[in-house]
Amino acid sequence: MEIQTMKKLEKEALKKSGPDFTKLGLALFFMIGVLTFSFLSNGGIPNNMFLAIAALIGAYMAMNIGANDVANNVGPAVGSKALTLTTAIIIAAVFEAAGALIAGGEVVNTIKKGIIDISAFGGNSDPFIWAMMAALLAAALWLNFATMVRAPVSTTHSIVGGVMGAGIAAAGFSIVSWSTMAKIASSWVISPVLGGVIAALFLYSIKKSIIFKEDKIKAAKRWVPVFVAIMSWAFITYLTLKGLKKIWPQIVEILNSIPLVSIEMTDKPTFTTALVLGFIISVAVYLIVKARLQMNSTMLENNREAVNSLFTIPLIFAAALLSFAHGANDVANAIGPLAAINDAVLNGGISSEASIPIWVMGVGALGIALGLALYGPKLIKTVGSEITELDQMRAFSVAMAASITVIIASQLGLPVSSTHIAIGGVFGVGFLREWLHITDPRPTIKDDKLTIKDEKKNLNAYNAERLTLENKEHKNQNNYERIVELYKFIEVEEKLIKATKKHIKQTKKVEYVKRDAIKKIITAWVVTVPAAAVLAGLLFFMIKGIMA
Numbered sequence: 280m281e282i283q284t285m286k287k288l289e290k291e292a293l294k295k296s297g298p299d300f301t302k303l304g305l306a307l308f309f310m311i312g313v314l315t316f317s318f319l320s321n322g323g324i325p326n327n328m329f330l331a332i333a334a335l336i337g338a339y340m341a342m343n344i345g346a347n348d349v350a351n352n353v354g355p356a357v358g359s360k361a362l363t364l365t366t367a368i369i370i371a372a373v374f375e376a377a378g379a380l381i382a383g384g385e386v387v388n389t390i391k392k393g394i395i396d397i398s399a400f401g402g403n404s405d406p407f408i409w410a411m412m413a414a415l416l417a418a419a420l421w422l423n424f425a426t427m428v429r430a431p432v433s434t435t436h437s438i439v440g441g442v443m444g445a446g447i448a449a450a451g452f453s454i455v456s457w458s459t460m461a462k463i464a465s466s467w468v469i470s471p472v473l474g475g476v477i478a479a480l481f482l483y484s485i486k487k488s489i490i491f492k493e494d495k496i497k498a499a500k501r502w503v504p505v506f507v508a509i510m511s512w513a514f515i516t517y518l519t520l521k522g523l524k525k526i527w528p529q530i531v532e533i534l535n536s537i538p539l540v541s542i543e544m545t546d547k548p549t550f551t552t553a554l555v556l557g558f559i560i561s562v563a564v565y566l567i568v569k570a571r572l573q574m575n576s577t578m579l580e581n582n583r584e585a586v587n588s589l590f591t592i593p594l595i596f597a598a599a600l601l602s603f604a605h606g607a608n609d610v611a612n613a614i615g616p617l618a619a620i621n622d623a624v625l626n627g628g629i630s631s632e633a634s635i636p637i638w639v640m641g642v643g644a645l646g647i648a649l650g651l652a653l654y655g656p657k658l659i660k661t662v663g664s665e666i667t668e669l670d671q672m673r674a675f676s677v678a679m680a681a682s683i684t685v686i687i688a689s690q691l692g693l694p695v696s697s698t699h700i701a702i703g704g705v706f707g708v709g710f711l712r713e714w715l716h717i718t719d720p721r722p723t724i725k726d727d728k729l730t731i732k733d734e735k736k737n738l739n740a741y742n743a744e745r746l747t748l749e750n751k752e753h754k755n756q757n758n759y760e761r762i763v764e765l766y767k768f769i770e771v772e773e774k775l776i777k778a779t780k781k782h783i784k785q786t787k788k789v790e791y792v793k794r795d796a797i798k799k800i801i802t803a804w805v806v807t808v809p810a811a812a813v814l815a816g817l818l819f820f821m822i823k824g825i826m827a
Contacts (some may be wrong), residue, residue, distance in 0.1 A: 302653045306342060309649055313338040313642055320638070321624075329408055330624045334642060336415045337617035340438075341646025342653070343422035344613055348434045349375055349651045350658035351681070351701035352601035355674035358663025359587075361594040364656055370595070371602040371655070372648040378606025379644035381526060394439055394463075395446035397629050399454040404623045409822045410449045410815075411616040411623075414441030417815035418612070421807065426654060429661045430803035433696040437811050438612045439463055444812030448819040460808075467804055470695040471703025473688065478680035478704035479711040481506075485672050486715075495586050496579050500572050503589050508565035510593055510679055514600045515557035517682040519548045520689065521604045550690060590671035597678035605697065610643040617642070662702065666796045667709030677704035702800060709792035716791070727783045731776055738772040741765050 317334035321327050353367040362370070400407045418434070418441040425432045439460075446454045485506060492498040523530060524547045531542050542552060572589070579585040618635045663669060669677070681701050688695040745765040748758050 305649070306653060309342070309646070310335050310338045313646075316638065324624060325627075326408070326624045329412070330621060333408075333412050333415065333617055333620040334639075336412060336419060337613055337639070338642050338646045340415050340419035340422070341610070341613035341643045342650030343419050343426065344434045344609060345372075345375065345647035345650025345652075346654035347422050347426045347431060347658055348609060348698055349602065349605065349647065349655055350431055350662045351698050352605055353598045354659045354662025355669055355677045355701075355705065356594045356598045356663075357659050358669040359594065359671045359674035361591045361671050361674060362598060364659060367598060367659065368652055368655060370599050372651050374599045374602035375606035375651065376644040376648045378603035378608075379610035379647060380640060381607075394443050394456050394459050395450075395454045396456065399446075399450040400629055402629060404627055404629055405826070406449045406823070407629045408620050408623050409826065410442075410445035410819055411620050413445040413448070413815045413818035413822055414438065414811075415613075415616040417441040417444065417811050417818055420814060421811045425803055425807075426658060428799070428803075429657055429665070430800055431658055431662055431698055431702055432803050432807045433698040434609055434612045435696060435698075436463065436804075436807045438616070440808035440811030441815040442616070443808070444815035445819045447812070448816035463808070466696050466699065469688070470684070470699030471706065473684045473695065474677075474680045474700035474703030475707030475710070477683050478676045478707035481679045482673055482676040482708050482711055485676070489586055490583060490672075495581050495583070499579075499586050499589060500569075503572060503586075504565045504569040506675070507568045507590075507593050508561040510597065510675070510682075511564040512557040512561035513679060513682040513686065514597065515560045516553045517686055518600055518604050519553035519556055520550065521608055521685065523548060523607075525607070587671040590675040594671055594674055594678065597675070597682075601678065601681060606644065606647060609697070610640070610647065613646060614639050614643040661796075662705065665793065666702070666705045666800075667712070667792045669705070669708070673708040676708055677701060680704035680707065699804065706792055706797065712791040727779050731779050734772050734776050734779070738769060738776070741768045741772065745769070 314331050314335040318327060318331035321330055324330070349371050353362065353371045356362045357364055357367045397407070400410075415438070418437040421437050421440070422432065422434060443455055443460065485502075488502045489495055489498040527548050528544065528546070531544050534542050535544075545552075548556075579588075614635060618639055619629075621636065621639060623629055667673075681697065681704060684700045684704075685695060685697065745762060748754070748762050748765070751758060
């Protein structure tokens with residue numbers, strides 16, 4: 280009997296672990312493939328093995344970015360049921376890879392955000408290569424751990440911490456630009472607060488202009504086109520500034536070929552150009568959405584669910600555009616140090632900027648897509664449903680915050696993290712729900728207490744009458760029927776009092792945002808830079824010890 284039970288448990292364990300082994304196998308196959316390709320394609324170059332190992336680590340880092348960071352782009356859409364998990368993964372994987380390959384920079388800063396002074400290496404490429412390898416591996420390991428515990432953290436901060444820690448280990452504390460680090464630390468507060476406030480404001484605007492109205496469909500026909508147009512304006516501006524820098528000259532040529540259109544040729548889009556381009560497209564979007572609503576409004580019921588459904592398609596576009604912009608920008612977190620190592624190995628020197636070979640860009644693009652597909656669902660579920668309950672309107676507000684906050688911050692020169700903005704947006708809509716509940720004009724705690732007082736009077740009266748009848752020596756048929764009736768009344772009153780007490784308790788302490796999730800995520804944010812830094816420093820000394 281015990282042997283059969285053990286066999287059943289073993290079979291069940293193998294069944295559950297099967298998918299995990301498959302995922303691990305695919306991840307290892309990709310990393311070994313990158314290692315082999317790098318080694319064979321750069322054969323006869325000194326330090327070729329360093330470059331191959333760095334490519335392996337870069338692939339590992341890219342997969343961790345996909346597993347952790349991309350959830351912020353599609354998590355709200357999945358949590359609101361606008362997209363299924365599978366569809367979201369496909370859309371995000373395609374647009375992340377497209378953003379990295381099409382619009383990823385041809386040249387990246389090898390030292391992310393200029394946090395260390397490369398002159399401290401004295402032109403010696405070996406310790407520089409070791410430092411970049413340590414930084415890349417430390418950031419990847421930290422992201423892997425954060426994904427395991429379902430904590431969405433900033434991949435940018437991870438690589439910043441890695442570069443800082445490796446730089447300190449290689450050349451001392453003087454190598455770090457502490458003013459830059461102070462700006463990055465300030466983003467821990469600026470990003471989530473800005474994201475939360477903007478998301479909450481948009482959600483409140485939607486509620487005030489549509490949901491709180493008696494005729495919701497009439498209000499939706501008027502205001503939904505406006506909100507979707509604002510989203511289009513924000514996203515096109517955001518995408519133009521953050522995702523189209525590499526291919527901007529070609530876009531200008533195409534636009535200038537259109538009659539009556541004349542745009543000044545620049546290396547990258549200016550804020551004014553992005554704003555005007557976004558406005559033109561938003562006007563077209565407004566007219567299209569308004570026309571479609573006029574045609575289909577008769578099919579909509581006058582309720583919240585019908586209004587929610589109107590934000591589904593905009594949310595799908597938002598997930599795709601956010602993924603494209605993220606792929607174009609954050610691929611540098613995986614391939615920046617790899618490009619630096621590649622440049623140092625090929626040229627035997629250290630450069631603050633390095634051209635990115637197409638194979639390096641491919642490692643970043645494919646790694647992000649694969650990491651998302653294999654390990655992204657955990658964080659997508661965390662962002663979409665484990666912080667606060669999201670519907671389409673709330674998810675729409677989070678997406679709006681993600682684009683508008685980045686635009687505002689970039690123009691004001693404020694350091695922000697896209698991860699912190701998105702999670703801050705989720706917090707913002709959750710806390711707004713709590714605030715609206717507290718200020719709800721429906722029955723208050725005081726009204727509930729008065730209800731309990733009245734029901735207790737009724738209960739006491741019913742009990743008194745019941746006892747009188749039950750103690751009566753000679754009871755007739757009417758007495759017995761009345762006693763049964765009184766028992767029913769007493770049961771109803773007791774249930775009503777119990778329910779009202781429960782409502783008072785719920786009203787006193789309503790938490791639409793899960794506090795445990797807040798504590799875990801904020802702790803992970805604060806710890807990210809120092810944790811990656813310490814890990815990178817230890818890895819640098821380990822690599823140096825091996826090579827010495």
